[in-house]
């Protein structure tokens with residue numbers, strides 16, 4: 549997707565991907581990252597996710613990357629925080645308390661010279677069309693320290709409406725993208741079945757969520 553697609557989504561508040569609750573996979577599987585309080589967590593394509601607040605509650609600093617100024621503004625406003633802002637290379641860094649939200653194109657994050665021991669991707673990989681995913685995996689590999697861990701949450705489905713996110717990314721593709729850089733373990737695969745609104749409406753016959761642990765070599 550190009551930047552205009554996402555800016556338009558945020559400006560018109562068409563953000564069905566935003567979850568009111570903390571992600572269940574994050575709460576259940578974060579412990580598998582062996583995270584230590586104080587470690588900063590990279591959250592690519594972060595939106596205004598409440599999951600960042602949950603990570604901060606676990607004692608982490610959070611480095612989110614997000615294209616939309618609307619999302620960044622909403623995140624701090626909803627948290628009751630007033631951030632400061634400074635230029636960091638090609639990005640703007642909005643910072644307050646444990647949160648540093650880098651506003652701009654995540655694909656420029658390599659220019660900041662940062663490395664992370666922890667990362668959390670929910671709806672980032674699956675927001676990207678196929679041709680952008682190899683560069684995303686390479687960038688994530690470049691940002692993670694050796695031994696660093698990524699909790700990755702993806703979806704797989706057979707929707708005919710496959711031109712817009714959330715894109716189906718099958719396990720085989722996740723392996724092809726990340727295994728050159730990471731050890732990969734599937735933590736869970738949930739089958740939503742008929743209870744899922746996309747299945748109930750006939751849009752797809754299955755809609756699965758997969759949760760992976762990636763460990764940087």
Ligand SMILES: C[S@@+](CC[C@H](N)C(=O)[O-])C[C@H]1O[C@@H](n2cnc3c(N)ncnc32)[C@H](O)[C@@H]1O
Nearest residue numbers: 554565593594595597614615653654670671675
């Ligand atoms: C599907 S949403 C997921 C947001 C968040 N991870 C969540 O779970 O709610 C994808 C987000 O990525 C942002 N985004 C898309 N392309 C981006 C890019 N190149 N750099 C930074 N953010 C981007 C969009 O604005 C959008 O907020």
